[in-house]
Amino acid sequence: MKLIACIKQVPDTTEVKVDPKTHTLIRDGVPSILNPYDQFAIEECVRIRDQIGDCSVSVLTMGPPQARSALMRCLALGADEAILISDKAFAGSDTWATAYTLSLAIKKIGFFDIVFCGQQAIDGDTAQVGPELAQQLGIPQVTYVEKIEIDNKNKLTINKQTEDGYQILEAKLPLLLTLLPPTSFQPEHPPMSSILKAKRKPFNIWDVETLGGDKSRFGLDGSFTQVIKTYTPPKRGECELIEDNPKEAAKKLSKILCKNEALTKR
């Protein structure tokens, strides 16, 4: 069985601020990290591989040369091989152009059973690349996946998070999953032995020539959308927190709503 995980290196958004004049992210001095949703995806990939045996995990990302460190982390977390898709031609890609590029890389890998993506990246928060990649690959997809079980006949049972709870779904292969970790998720921190092993695993760099494909669909040229402005929304009034037992809290809330004419007394 072949599992593929698509990951992204992102700026640590707990450290990022927006420049109020240029409306761009201030990235100087901000550390880059593996997108936390993708860390969950990788850990699930490795868990399933170890469970079923006779299976390998390839991890890939599209990004600048510095994205190597995010892939190395994935190798240290247990992935078997890494592929960095890197070329100036890919610069400025929106989610659609990114999905197209990733789909070419996956087709070049050849055979696969499941593609894992994080639900979204913490820098853009679009949650579009996974579904668009499934579209480009022509395979089914399940989003908001929290848990996956696979039986000995390769039948998947998937817990998909919904607003009300879970949907329990069954699926056949191949398919694409976008993963959303449960709140209880504790990311692993690879120890030094895993880091040393990672250095000995295959690491490939593929450029635009290696991928082939329609060059007009890469990068800025292949993008339907462009980011015009990034900004922090202005503060909208003060927040008042009501702390009490539910009955008293409801009373206080209704009083405040009446006072502000959001509710009227009958």
Next chain:
Amino acid sequence: MVDYRFTEEQELFRESMKEFCASEIVPKTEKLTEVRRMPKEIIKALAKFELLGLIIDPEYGGLGTDVITAGIAAEELARADPSCSIPVLFLVGTSWGHVIDKYGTEEAKKEILPKAINGEQIIGIATTESDIGSDLGSMKTKISKKGDKYIINGEKMYISGVAEAMEYGGGHVTLAKMTPDKGTRGMCLFYLPLKDTKGITPTYVEDIGREAISCGGFDINNVEIPKHYLLGEENKGFYCVHEGYELARGLIALVCAGAASKALENGIAYIKERKAFGRHIGKYEGIQFKLAENHVRIQALRELGYKALWTYDQEIQGKASRFDVSMAIAMAKSVASIWASEAINDVMQWQGAFGYTKECEDQKAWRAVRSFTLAEGSTEIMKLIIARELLGKEFLAYR
């Protein structure tokens, strides 16, 4: 041209260390200082994250990394544990585990190292006596040979990790005289297990800092050890022991740098928030000048510390001499505690009366780094080593 970059593995390791510390160490540090014992769960957590055998030969369960990697661990542990108790446990185990790895018999290495690496037992160092510190040549503890065993009599004092070794298991790399008239050329280095060893009687003292690791001593009354516990050759222990001390001193430089850099970060956050006389105190030059001076010193200390460990690695590879190592290590250690404690002291001063309370986290670090003007070789001895290398051995004061 000098390349100051860490290797890719070292960078990944630091990232992992930070995460490990954030999830496994930081949440536990508040309770740590109440115990005067390193909790077993902390030792097990360090072992599980493979920190206790970083530089040890893989044949005995270690990872065989370079020494700089151990420096990264020491620095990050000190940033996470302001009492520096965990860094002390780490640096002592690493340094004296290395000495056992290098000078121990095959039998001893197989017996001691795997247990220390998996956190079942600890490794400590015991050379100091009640009235003998830097002047090791005047040591009173004696070792003699009896058939295929050695007999030891004497005492050791101001030793870290005595309670942990007595209770959890493990022992201390110990120095004693075999041929008294030969001074430092008549000493033996050996491994002395403490738990359940007949003839060992522990005593305890309370350090003013480093509260989560025990400090004490032990009387050694006709204690027998098997001959395979000898480290190196008979009468050459003084030279072997210094290889452990030098590694420990280099790691201490980075412990001090880590503790002080964390305190400076705390200080920066504070002076950007605290207002006095209508403005943030970070706007006053009196604060800014201190901040800048301390930042430069701590960065310089960090460079000295990593340079020292790099030199140690070079010596292991046969590319540097022991004298190069002694000089680089002594330079780093000679300023480590002083610069770090002055920086942390300034951070406490910025916080006003709060800085002098036990609520202030930085005071723990201040009390901890103060110990390193003494531990593993005093500041004064470091200066003598530097002067010896500059002037030549004929200028040694105590010869």
